[in-house]
Amino acid sequence: MNAADTRQRILMTAMELFWEKGYLSTSVADILSRSQVHSGSLYHFFPGKQDVLVGVLELYRDGIDAMLLAPNWDGVDDPIDKVFALLAGYRTHLIVTDCTYGCPIGSLALEIHEPDPVVRELMAANFSNWSAAIAGCFEAAADRLPKDTDRKALGEFVLTVMEGAVMQARTYRDIGYFDRNIAVLRDYITILLATEKSANFA
Amino acid sequence: MNAADTRQRILMTAMELFWEKGYLSTSVADILSRSQVHSGSLYHFFPGKQDVLVGVLELYRDGIDAMLLAPNWDGVDDPIDKVFALLAGYRTHLIVTDCTYGCPIGSLALEIHEPDPVVRELMAANFSNWSAAIAGCFEAAADRLPKDTDRKALGEFVLTVMEGAVMQARTYRDIGYFDRNIAVLRDYITILLATEKSANFA
DNA sequence: TGCTTGGTTGAATGTTCAATCAACTCATCT
DNA sequence: AGATGAGTTGATTGAACATTCAACCAAGCA
CATH class of the missing domain: 1.10.357.10 (Tetracycline Repressor, domain 2)
Known part of the structure; x- marks a missing residue:
């Protein structure tokens, strides 16, 4: 998986989760587990x-x-x-x-x-x-x-x-x-x- | 201060805070500190x-x-x-x-x-x-x-x-x-x- | 071959959170 | 006086939280 894939998967997953549960109720851990991305990768792309x-x-x-x-x-x-x-x-x-x-x-x-x-x-x-x-x-x-x-x-x-x-x-x-x-x-x-x-x- | 006062003050304070910050962003600690009530008292009146x-x-x-x-x-x-x-x-x-x-x-x-x-x-x-x-x-x-x-x-x-x-x-x-x-x-x-x-x- | 760079791993950190609880106060009742 | 119980206190608990970081990997290039 290349970088664009990872970034894109994070965003798509976050879009789903924010829609389902809202922003505040979605934890970073939720995004990580559903997108199968590790925390370090997420924080590599997003501050x-x-x-x-x-x-x-x-x-x-x-x-x-x-x-x-x-x-x-x-x-x-x-x-x-x-x-x-x-x-x-x-x-x-x-x-x-x-x-x-x-x-x-x-x-x-x-x-x-x-x-x-x-x-x-x-x-x-x-x-x-x-x-x-x-x-x-x-x-x-x-x-x-x-x-x-x-x-x-x-x-x-x-x-x-x-x-x-x-x-x-x-x-x-x-x-x-x-x-x-x-x-x-x-x-x-x-x-x-x-x-x-x-x-x-x- | 009697019991009715405490309950009422908790509710009034919570009403204010939920309006200002929303429910999810209001912590129990926020309610306690603004209402000058201790956690045990709040949990005495509210499960x-x-x-x-x-x-x-x-x-x-x-x-x-x-x-x-x-x-x-x-x-x-x-x-x-x-x-x-x-x-x-x-x-x-x-x-x-x-x-x-x-x-x-x-x-x-x-x-x-x-x-x-x-x-x-x-x-x-x-x-x-x-x-x-x-x-x-x-x-x-x-x-x-x-x-x-x-x-x-x-x-x-x-x-x-x-x-x-x-x-x-x-x-x-x-x-x-x-x-x-x-x-x-x-x-x-x-x-x-x-x-x-x-x-x-x- | 070794260096650089962009990306990955996942355990660890420190904080904040809702909730708990044993010990206490004090007005009321017997 | 003694017992009762509603109400209070605040330190404590354990989970969840966003974020960090040192180690690691692999592709590309010198």
Whole structure:
């Protein structure tokens, strides 16, 4: 096994574990045993546990298109459909994990109360990429929305609804909470699409 | 100091610390030193650290009216105004803490990945009380909303938006993310209020 | 052949943690 | 007075923790 392999295996394993158990509840020993790497090797590549987290957040940031958007948007052309296709991806995740898992970035954001600036900015960058992708959908459908619609704010709002909906489904262990939240969001967006382009709700 | 005092001081201190640092990052020693209680006394009242968390969650659950709703709804009569008055209370919290703190229940919900059933159900009960209070506002304003509006789902949606908006403001350390999210929610509710009662968006 | 360099090994370190417990205090009751 | 028991004290325990380090290995090059 060469160096790139070891580093990569550490990051992939840490990504899994942080998602399953959270960052604080994942020990370096957990990462070592699951990845079959010895402590010295891990500390050869990463100064400390937090730097592994930084590496994982960079993987998420750089992989949003290939890992998240592309799989969910395969075969979906309409930009509004893309918004709900992405949300449906989160629904699938909840279903296959019996409503136990959630958005890894959102979990980290609430789990780490006093994050290092590097970590906090990487979490923010992940959020920004996510909501910018959604805002791009609304941009592509701008001619079907009220013309004063703030597409960027709407992208942030969809992120908000996803995070809140996942949080509730997870807490109640009941997908109904996710579905009802998304249904309300769909109602809102349907209203926007049905609104005369000249209407102004500001 | 009598027994009730000691128990109460432990719970109040733990409530503070869990809010400031989170549950996992708060050590029993932290609770002991800030509350000026000795370890034996804490373990006299609580079998373990998790039972302190249970006590704190019970305080939140039983105190939602006196601690959360009453202060924010003082002098506010209109039920729709109450919804946004409560959200304004969270905004104030963010402002006075420089966007570092968040909803204590939401943080716990994402921080503890495999919660004990007792803990999980208490978190769910807290969410239920919160969204039921908001749903009650929509119920009180039912005659101003489209008649097929699912008021319970709308209460859950407001909780979702609050949690997501707080999460983003906290992650970016920027109140703008909270404000824009609430503005979008306000837009939606304004539309609902402006809709003919006979309209049907189902 | 021997040197250098990047990577590996895993026992050891020092710290922090939740939890324990035997000894104590003191108000209340008989 | 003597007994009872709820409550307190704080040193102690053992596990878990992130991190270190000296020894080691192997590929590439002089």
